[in-house]
Amino acid sequence: MSIEIITLILFSSMLIFLALGVPIAFALGGASAIFAVAFWGFDHLYILAAAAYSNLQDLNLAAIPLFVLMGWLLQSSGIADDLFEVMHVWLGGLRGGLAIGVIIFSVLFAAICGELLAAIITITSISLPPMLKRGYNKNLTVGCIMAGGLLGLVIPPSLEVIVYSSMTGESVGRMYLGTFIPGLILAALYILYIAIRCYFNPELGPPVPPEARVGWVEKIIKLKGAISPLILILVIIGGIYSGTITPLEASAVGAVGAFLCALFQRRLNWKVIKHALTTTLSISSMVAWLLIGIGTFTAVYSGIGALDLAGKIAKAIPGGGWGAILLTQLALIVFGMFLDDFAVIMIFAPIFVTVAKSLGFDSLWYGVLFLVNMQLAFLTPPYGFALFCMRAAVPKDIPISMKDIYRAAFPFILLQLICLILVMIFQPLGTWLPRLLIR
Helix, strand or coil, X not given: CCHXXXXXXXXXXXXXXXXXXXXXXXXXXXXXXXXXHHHXXXXXXXHHHHHHHHHCCCHHHHHHHHHHHHHHHHHXXXXXXXXXXXXXXXXXXXXXXXXXXXXXXXXXXXXXXXCHHXXXXXXXXXXXXXXXXXXXXXXXXXXXXXXXXXXXXXXXXXXXXXXXXXXXXXXXXXXXXXXXXXXXXHHHXXXXXXXHHHHHCHHHXXXXXHHHCCCHHHHHHHCHHHHHHHHHHHHXXXXXXXXXXXXXXXXXXHHHHHHHHHHHCCCCCHHHHHHHXXXXXXXXXXXXXXXXXXXXXXXXXXXXXXXXXXXXXXXXXXXXHHHHHHHHHHHHHHHHHHCCHHXXXXXXXXXXXXXXXHXXXXXXXXXXXXXXXXXXXXXXXXXXXXXXXXXXXXXXXXXXXXXXXHHHHHHHHHHHXXXXXXXXXXXXXHHHHHHHHCC
């Protein structure tokens, strides 16, 4: 049987399992076990156990639960609310100021929480009701919240960057440096879009009335609540970028720092600790099971001949190397509509980056391109991950439908596509900073 037919059957069986409601980790593991027995017999099932164990051995993965804990401690204790309140007070008087504040807040929150679900839930809960109350257009509001929440995918300390690096062998530090500039470009594009639209259509984002604004003294006082998380951000990002601490050490510093921030502000109690710990355990366990399932899947698929097939396809694509790059980007958008972010990275990153390297492309640049693409995929209807996270996060008393969420996503999808094209054309956007700081 040809590798092409085997690939079709393998992926079809995985999709059938998913359609039946089997969790993705078990769908991948089950399909892997069936094909391992079919091709190699029961005597070789130990390969699956070895692959699963090997996938959990990367020490950098230990940073995931620590970064998750850091983010949820800040979210559960209400410190994240203080950051948004600062944005509200300082920018509320501008047209579209609250929406711009959401994007700035998202950048800051992404730097202290690498978990997308936490970001979208937090930003929605603290910004959606006050923005709608102030008369903001619901499509603009929902769109900026979803797009802002996804900035955590490329702005350190992104969990997706850690997983990508683990699956491909890239340096976590270099990947963090590589995704930082595209992340800021995305944020700048969002802010520019909001400012232009609200300038010409003030009813989309009306400024806070003059009588409701606070004076400079009150604004400065409000900054007090943002001091501790901002110091934590500077320590983590500065430590990673200067090379003083590794990403793994930064995750430990972040977790301890978040604990101390909540403690010093007298917001640390057993309810906060319990919520942060149980959420961290849940998310970390999910990632671990995915690593196990995808470790077995990639071991079987690679053993059957996946990389050889990928090489053949890449060389046969019209347009040569750039044709292959465009095809992989299109494939990521499609698969990102249907699969979890970690699943897409774990399944396709090792294969696609091997293809890119075989065609002579910079693996660091391709990794940045891959992760920027993930944002686009997760915001694209009908099944983008961020769309359903947003639907789940919207309070039940706010009338926002799935149709509204789809409509709100489209302008920001176009902005993400612009950023993807920029990184594709101007490769130094993803490689200049790591080459400057890491030699």
